[in-house]
Structures are given as C-alpha cells and as structure tokens.
Amino acid sequence: MARRDARNWSSCTQKMIGLLCLIASILTQHGTSGQRVKVEPEVLSYPGQTVNLRCAFTDATGIQLTMVTWIYEPKDGERINIAVFHPNFDPNYPDSPVKGRVSFTPSPPNLASPSIQISGVRMTDEGKYICEYATYPSGNEQGITFLVMLAKPENSASIVTVVAGSKPAVVARCESLNGRPVAQISWVTTANGNATTVSKPGADNTVTVTSEYRMVPTATDNGKDISCLVAHRTQVKAESFLMKLAVQYAPQVSIVGYDNNWYVGRPNVMLTCQANANPVPTSVAWKTMSGEMPDTVQIKGNELKVLKVDETVNTTFVCEVSNRIGTTRDQVTVMVRGTRLPEKGPTTGTIIGAIIGVILLLAIVGTAIAMYRKHKNNKLNGDGPPKYKPPPPKKITSNANRQVNSDHTPVAETRPLQNQYYSTQSAEPVTDLDAYHEDDVDDDGGADERAHYYSAAPSGWDDPGNNEVPPPYMRTDSDPQDYHPGLNVNRGESFVSSAMFV
Template sequence: MARRDARNWSDCTKMIGLLCLIASIFVIHGTSGQRVKVEPEVLSYPGQTVNLRCAFTDATGIQLTMVTWIYEPKDGERINIAVFHPSFNPNYPDSPVKGRVSFSQSPPKLQSPSIQISDVRMTDEGKYICEYATYPIGNEQGITYLVMLAKPQNSASVVTVVAGSKPEVVARCESADGRPAAQISWVTTVSGNGTTVSKPGADNLVTVTSEYRMIPTAADNGKDISCVVEHRTQVKAESFPMKLAVQYPPQVTIAGYDNNWYMGRTNVMLTCQASANPVPTSVTWKTMSGSLPDTVQIVGNELKVLKVDEAVNTTFVCEVTNRIGTTKDQITAIVRDTRLPEKGPTTGSIIGAIIGVILLLAIIGTAIAMYRKHKKNKLNGDGPPKYKPPPPQKTTSNANNVNSSHVPVAENRNLLNQYRSTQSEEPVTDLDTYHEDDNDDDDGGGGAERREHYYSAAPSGWDDPGNNEVPPPYMHTDSDPHDYHPGPNVNRGDSFVSPAMFV
C-alpha cells in the first residue's frame, strides 16, 4: 500500500514539473515577443512606398548587438534584405527588393531600425521579420505581414440558352486581376447553383470566375438574377442585376370563340395569341380542309368572319414560327341554325334582388302602420289629458257633515254615472260644494245658503271676498253658459279616488 502511494506521489511530482516547464516557456516567449514591437499587417497598392516599423521597447539589462530584416515569401525561403551593426555601415544583401529597400533613419538606430520599400510590387507580398541579436537572452523577433492589394475588374453577363431538360450555364460573373481573391455569390429566385474557380495571374494577381447553372424552361425567361462581388479594396459589395435569357418555341392559343356562331351572325373574330423568344417571325391561318372561306379576312394574327354561313363550319388552325421552331393551335367552329339564348343574371343575383325588395316593402308597410296608429290614437283622445285641473280644496268637518246630510248615496251614484257618460263637460274639481238646480238661485234662501257653505269651506286665513268680489273659476254662476253637474259628495276626513276624467 505504501509503495503504491509513493509511486502515485512520484507521478504527480513529474506532472507538476512538466506543467511548470511549459508555462515558463510560454512566459519567456510571450515576454520576448512583446519586446520587439512591430505592426502585424501592412496594406499597400502596387507602386507605393511602404514603411515597416520596428522597435525594441525595453532594453533594461539587455545588450542589443545587431538587427536583421528577413523577407519570407508565401512560397519560398527566407532572405536577408537589410542588416545593421553599430560598428559597421548598413548592409543590403541581394534580394528581390535590393535597390528599393533602406533604413528609415540615417544613420540607423538599434532601438528603432524601421525600413521602407519603394515602388512595391505584387510579388513583394509576404512575411517581413525584424530580428534582434541580444545578450544574454539571444535572438528576439517580430513579424509583419505585407498584404498587396489590387482592385479587380468586375463584370457579369447572361448566357442565352434554349429551354431544355439538361443543366446549362445561364449567367457568368468575373473578378479579374485582383489581390486578394474576390468572393462571388448569386441572388435569384430560380432553382440552380453557382460554381466558382480562381486562376492566378501575373504578379500574384488572381482572377475569380463564377458560373450559374440551371435547367432552363420557358417560364424562367426574363427572371431576375444578380451577381454580387465582394473584395477587400471595395467599400461595399458590387452587384450586377441581370435577367435570364431563355429561348423557346412559340406557345400558341386561339381566343375569341364563344360557341355561339349562328347563321347570319356578322363580324365574329378569332385571335392567335403567342408568346415566344425570340419573337415570332410569321403567323399563318388555315383550315383543316386547306383553303379559307371567302367570308374570312386575315389581318396579322386576327381572323375575322364577315358573315357566318356553312363555309365557316370547319376547324381553323393558327401556326406561329420563330427561330427555335413552329407551334400551332386549332379550334373547331360549329355553325348553329339559331342563336343560343344569352345568359341572364345568376340565380344568386335574382334571389338577392327579391330579398331586397321584400325588405323594402316591409319597412314601408311598418312605417305606414305606425303612422296610422299614431293618427288614430290622436283622434280617439288617447294619452294624458291636455287640461290640468286645479287641486281639490279641503273643507272643514262641519261643511262635510252638512253636505253629507243633504245628498243621499243613491243620488251620488246617479250623478257619478251621469258624469262618466259625458266627456265634453268640464271635470268637477271642487268636491266640497254641492249645488242644486239652477232655479234655486231665484230662491233667496238657497243662494245665501250656498254662499255661506262656500265660505265656510275656505282655508283659514282667507278673507271673505264679499258680494262685490269674483268667486273662484270653479264656482258656478248664473253667467256660466254650460250646465253644471254636481259631483259626488266625499267626506273630508276620508281618502278618496277621483273618477276618470276625459278631456
């Protein structure tokens, strides 16, 4: 058991030591890489002058001995292009850039040995390494990538094809003599796919060609397709909208026959409609029997029958020709003895019209009925009374006793029936007064008794109007032209209901 634990401990120690070694290597490499400061990438166009900067940022405790610039092509070996030692003059070994490369400062300095290359070429693209020889840590370096740019010449075109059943190239797009290679894509609604090929040219230039393939049909003719080119030298993608050009033979249809050619009908017409790419070159009318009837006129793609007779009871054929081929369509005309009845309005329209008329009549009938009912109610006097009588006056208990002693119950019922049977008379509003027949006025005692009874029923606080004052409007006087019908006598302490009044 102890041996196994010792063995495990030994394995863990070895693993920790290996991890520490790897971490120290990364730390040393990262620290040294940070000391040599360069630009990771420099862009340039042909004919320009580029500056490749380099500097040793922290030389504390380090002795800088020499600096060397190295050029490494994309596909090639490393080549020294510039060397500087403080004890010697700058040196420029043989290289593809000799005569065009030099240190930016004169004399150069080890702390900032930047170089410049004039009249750069597309072949100058590649890796440029600034490498220091130092003591005691050894060589330190930084890498700059020089990217040469060349704006390509972009173009696109459609390819005219004939409709068929095999895939064909219907459009091409090209980005020529660019650096780096362009990216080409297609935008369209038709079903197909694009294939892209890159071809290197002189001075590291690249030409990219893309073709769009599909199975062309007549329906695809004129549809939109666009080629989109993206390149590093362009601010935005360049688009080339186009329309597909698919050629196909004519597609022919005869229109104008209504199946109602009857004897004697005049000026009926057939039209030969055709779509084709390229455009048709000829349109020919004929019949299955060969010759056209005498009553037929041909104007372009139109066949006009001046008068329908037995001669046009035949099959008419229209042939259309273009560069791709010839297509025809035919129609058989049937001459009838009599004219077919014209189609009337649809059943739905008739039903809708009938329903509309019924609804209109119902509305009118309802309005008339309501008007007549309103007029009848007005003539019959229905509704609330137009005349509002004064409220009944309250009298004292003595007056009630006197009245009740003079008017029997049977007489009250007769008076009530007489009142209800008369609608033109004024309603009785004074329930406390009872008048005898108008002849009683001649009797001196009767009139005085009635006046005394009237005044005794007046509320407290009222003054006696006297003989010269006018009695209330509901008092019966000798000057009233209408007959007065006394109402029933009602005891003043009891509740009562007035009889119905009609105005």
C-alpha cells in the same frame, strides 16, 4: 534513521524548488521577449506605393542590443535577409527581390527603432517580414509583420442566351479579374439552378475568379431576374449586377374568340391567334382542315374575321406560328348553329346580388324598428317587471248578522247573512276548476252543501241558502235582462268580487 530520512526529504525539496524556479525564469524570459519587439501585425498596400515596416525594442533594461536583421519570407519560398544593421558598421542590404527598394528609416538607423521602408511595392512583395534582434544575454528576439498587397479587381457580368431544353446549360457568367486577395462571388435569383466558381492566377500575382450559373432552361424562365454579387476587400460593399435570363423557345400558340354561339347570319365574328415566343414570331398562317378558306373570311395578320356566318364556316381553323426555333400550331372547330343561344347579361349576377342585399338590409332595419317601438310601448304602458315586491296575500273573514227588511213586504223569516270579506291581493288568480273539485265533495266523499254564490247585489236580495238556485252567470227564462257571465272562482282564493248586476 529518522534523522537521515529528514535530511533526504529536505534535500529533495530544495532541488524541486530550484527546478521550478528555473522553469519559471525561462517562461518569464520567453514571454517578455515576445512582447519587447514591437511591430505591426499587418500592413496593407496597393502596387506602386511605399510602405513603412516599423520595429522597436520597448524595454532594453539589463539587455545589450547587438544587431538587427530584417528577414523576408514569401508565401511559397525560403527566408531571405533583406536588411542588416550593426552599430559598428554601415547598414547592409543583401541580394533579395526588394534590393534597391528597401532602406532603413530614419537614416542613419538606431538599434532602438530600426524600421524600414519599401518603395514601389509589387504584388510579389506580399509575404511575412520579420524584425529580429540579436541580444545579450537573452539571445535572439523577433516580431513578425504581414504585408498584404491589394489589387482592386475588374468585375463584370453577362447573360448567356440559351435554347429551352432538358439539359443543364450556362445561363449567366460573372467574373472578377486581377484581384488581390481572392474575390467572393454569389448569385441571387428565383430560377432553379446552381453556380460553379473557379479561381486562377492572374497577372502580377493577382487572382481571377470566374463564376457560372447553370440550370435546365425552360420557357417560363425567360425574363427572370438574376443578380451577380462580387465582394472584395478593396470595396466598401459588394458590387451587384442585375440581369434577366434569356431563354429562347418555339412559339406557344392559342386561338381565342370562339364563344360557341356562331349562328347563321351572325355578322363580324373574329378569331385571334395569340403567340408567345422568343425570339419574336416571323410568320403567322391561317388554314382550314378542309383546305379551302370560306369566301366570307378576311385574314389580317393574326386575326381571322368572318363577315357573316354561314354553313361554309362550319369547319376547323388552324393557326401556325413560326420563329427561328420552330413552328407551333393551334386549332379550333366551329359549329354553326341554326338559332342564337340566349345570352346572359354580364350584370345579371350583380343585379341579383344587389337585390338580395337590399332585401336583407330592409329586413334588418324593419326588425330593429319593430323592436324599438315595442320597447318604447312597454315603457309607456308600464309593462315589465315590478319595481317593488308585493306583500304576501292575507285573508280576513268576519261574520255579521244582518237582517234585511223590506219597507213594503213583511219578512216572514229572518236569517243571518254570512258576509265574507277578502283581501284584494292574492298570489295568483285561479280558474273555476277549483269550484268543481274542491267545493262539491266533502271529506267523506259524499255530496256536501252546494256552494253559495254571492254577487254584489243591492240590499234586499236574500241568501238563497240551500235552495237550488243557479249561479249568477246563468240566465233564466223569468229574467228578461241580459246577464253577463262572471268568473267562477273559488271564493277563498279570489281577489276580485263577483260581478254586480243592477
């Protein structure tokens, strides 16, 4: 049983391998045949020229070439044999649209390279041309060439004059006549519209393309640029046609010149009637609402001049402008004043602005100069932060017994003098508030001995001790000298000795 299964499996495997080999052989032959007939994929030609359609069998090893047939297949039609060659017979050219204009080249032909040429080609000759070999044993093999006929079109563009309105209208037209292949038309403009393009058959199998630009025309569209671009295979670049829209409209009228300052006696004032229209205005007429034109008024075209303002020009002036499209009017009411209005000089604002600018500039310059001088004075006076760090303050106290004797007056009592010496440097100066809050009250909250005031007095001055002696900065009636007040500072924190009086 196992042996039978093994034999069946081996037989199936052999059959599958054979089938795969057959499929591969067919695919290989088909791919090879598609590459062995060498032709040009596309050939371009203009009407009246002679075109060469080349064909060759690249590798005939192991293959017998029997016959060659050229077949023409138009775009809309059936296949037609146009040239046949067999090595045992002369070339044959069956009835076809190209009979009499087609021939093998070289002549006589050979199967390895049976090219043909068509003279005096026409636009109707465009289509598919097939070079087909009859071979043994592989059968028929072929190559296809597309003949593309070119016809340079005649391009043109034009503007269509329209009247402004509310409905879409054709404002420009672009046309490409008798081209092959079909031309491409596009538009470039700032006007708000859209294009419609139509193609139709032309002469001798050519195509005519017409494009129209449509929009709702307005007065503001008049004179806008619009360009038509025609692109075709026979042109190196697109052909451009630059045009300007032509929209006709009734006049747009406005009266200028009235400044609301027409006062009695003012001479030579003027009104101008300005009009914008297409086509140009044909007439301009001045009127008044009262029906009568003042005697001091002179009219010349679109200008109305008042020689001297009086009460008669206190009216409404009307200007009417007409063209082929219609008539439009504008009006202005004049109010004659008894006195003249004050007029502002045209340069008042400029002068005020210039004065303000000069003042600001001077202020900036003065501030800069002041800051510079202050900085320079600070440098000269040595102001500014110290360049070194001062040492901490030190207090030195020493007691010495001195006995002050007078050469002329005997000393009744000898008392020790308490001299205190202080460092000349301190963290910071203090005010005389320290003397009132620190020296007058003892630890028990009672009165303590009053602080002794010292001054740099000459030798011979006694320490007042506890006697009620006023401090040096107070003046007494018995002293005729002017005392200059000294600083009342705490002796323990002062870095400057008391004032010395001589």
